[in-house]
Amino acid sequence: xxxxxxxxxxxxxxxxxxxxxxxxxxxxxxxxxxxxxxxxxxxxxxxxxxxxxxxxxxxxxxxxxxxxxxxxxxxxxxxxxxxxxxxxxxxxxxxxxxxxxxxxxxxxxxxxxxxxxxxxxxxxxxxxxxxxxxxxxxxxxxxxxxxxxxxxxxxxxxxxxxxxxxxxxxxxxxxxxxxxxxxxxxxxxxxxxxxxxxxxxxxxxxxxxxxxxxxxxxxxxxxxxxxxxxxxxxxxxxxx
Numbered sequence: 001x002x003x004x005x006x007x008x009x010x011x012x013x014x015x016x017x018x019x020x021x022x023x024x025x026x027x028x029x030x031x032x033x034x035x036x037x038x039x040x041x042x043x044x045x046x047x048x049x050x051x052x053x054x055x056x057x058x059x060x061x062x063x064x065x066x067x068x069x070x071x072x073x074x075x076x077x078x079x080x081x082x083x084x085x086x087x088x089x090x091x092x093x094x095x096x097x098x099x100x101x102x103x104x105x106x107x108x109x110x111x112x113x114x115x116x117x118x119x120x121x122x123x124x125x126x127x128x129x130x131x132x133x134x135x136x137x138x139x140x141x142x143x144x145x146x147x148x149x150x151x152x153x154x155x156x157x158x159x160x161x162x163x164x165x166x167x168x169x170x171x172x173x174x175x176x177x178x179x180x181x182x183x184x185x186x187x188x189x190x191x192x193x194x195x196x197x198x199x200x201x202x203x204x205x206x207x208x209x210x211x212x213x214x215x216x217x218x219x220x221x222x223x224x225x226x227x228x229x230x231x232x233x234x235x236x237x238x239x240x
Contacts, residue, residue, distance in 0.1 A: 081200065085238045086124060087116040090190060090214045091158070094226040103174055106166045107142045107221075109134060111190065113159040117151050124151040125197040127207060132161045135189045139173055141165050146194060185230060186221060190214040192236075212236035 077083075090113055097108035111132060117124050126149050133143035142165030151157050169177065180186045192212040198205040214234040218227035 081121050082119070083122055083198070084118045086196070086210070087114075087118065088192070088210070088212050088234075088236050089114045089116075090216065090229075090232065090234060092226060093188075093216065093218055093229055095221050095223055096162075098221050098223050100169075100174070100177070103169050103171070104166065105141055105169055105177075107134075107164065109142055109163045111161045111163060113161065113192065115151060115157045115159055117153060117155050117157075119153055121153060121200070123153050123199040125199055125204065126151065127195040127197060130194040131192070132163055133191050134163055134165075135191070136177060136187070137173055139167065139169065141167055150199065181220065184219045186218050188216050188218065190216065209239040210236065211239070 090111060092110075092112035094110040094112075095108075096110060097106065099106040111134070113132075115124075126146065128148050130146035131143065132146060133140050135141060142163040144161050144163040146159055146161055149157075177186070190213070192210075192214075194210040194212075195207045196210055197207060212234065213236070214232060216229050216233075217231040218229055220227060
């Protein structure tokens with residue numbers, strides 16, 4: 001008689017049939033003296049992005065605060081000091097010496113320039129390096145420099161500049177000059193460059209360039225005589 005085998009029924013949990021379903025992973029308990037393994041949660045995945053956004057927002061706020069402080073400081077400066085640019089004008093033109101021999105012209109002129117400082121709380125420092133020159137039909141006939149000084153607030157100062165020169169004129173310029181002298185209308189160009197600084201109590205500004213160009217017509221250029229200015233057109237600019 002043969003051996004009869006009984007059927008074997010094994011109990012398999014239902015969750016074992018779902019191979020695609022993820023199973024939870026259980027960390028073993030740490031041994032004594034061992035640090036526990038950190039467990040991350042879903043809500044911690046976006047913490048890096050949130051930190052970057054906070055950093056950007058903080059930088060933007062700091063930049064905006066800096067701009068507001070700068071605008072406030074500028075507004076206070078303008079309201080308190082009320083800065084105004086100085087004004088300049090050519091008032092007189094005098095001849096000390098004038099000699100025209102052959103094609104050589106020797107001149108010694110005096111130009112009076114009025115400098116007006118309209119500021120209440122700002123004085124003006126006139127620095128070294130100013131240049132004044134007079135030209136006729138594009139030919140420079142004399143030049144000079146201005147003084148170094150400090151102009152106080154609410155002040156008008158007359159700058160008397162001596163201009164000397166010795167130059168050779170070509171025949172066309174010489175003939176034109178003699179003709180204008182006979183007609184009593186001599187056109188001249190005056191170029192002025194002055195470096196200045198604004199003085200605010202205990203501080204000074206950087207060097208500011210003042211450039212001026214005047215076209216004048218005088219009646220004559222005779223020695224030891226003040227020439228009469230018949231026509232005058234002046235333009236000047238202050239480069240801050």
